[in-house]
């Protein structure tokens with residue numbers, strides 16, 4: 001057991017899918033995995049291990065934001081020896097050609113979080129995806145006929161901003177979309193020498209103000225889950 005994860009040694013697989021919402025972890029376990037065991041209920045942050053096409057895979061909720069995902073990622077790596085961490089989440093588009101329901105692979109992550117500023121004594125670190133997972137995911141998406149966009153995302157510490165237009169600066173520099181976790185995930189994966197990738201579905205657009213319905217979100221979420229499960233090792 002670690003502080004926030006109640007699994008026994010060996011109960012977490014080498015590859016863990018990381019949805020922010022613990023109920024998504026439950027949904028994935030119930031609809032995509034067989035022989036499922038729930039290994040964590042602490043704080044309602046469900047974690048499950050099961051089988052997908054003969055592979056052992058885990059799914060662990062992370063909560064929202066860099067502090068919350070960092071707790072789970074630290075413990076998964078340090079206490080459970082996890083080697084591949086695949087975040088699956090939603091994001092808000094910052095580009096006119098990134099549409100609602102599009103799938104994005106985060107090649108890198110910018111951030112307004114101070115966590116890395118503090119960690120690197122005021123200097124900048126560039127949180128980057130695992131090329132191994134990114135290449136596998138890209139190849140899987142192409143073979144599944146799913147159109148994806150690959151690029152830089154913003155991991156923001158705030159969902160609600162005082163300045164409604166603050167995202168435009170990042171957009172000008174080509175950032176595709178905003179979410180709240182990837183910079184933390186990629187930095188910790190690099191620190192521990194393991195592989196990480198973020199796969200996102202666009203749930204809303206800061207450009208147009210449109211948002212997906214719950215039903216639409218579910219369908220595109222399924223595409224993203226299948227990509228993630230197909231690249232699990």
Ligand code: HPA
Nearest residue numbers: 090091092159178179180
């Ligand atoms: N901001 C931050 N995170 C998000 C958003 C957003 O607009 N949409 C989905 N996740």
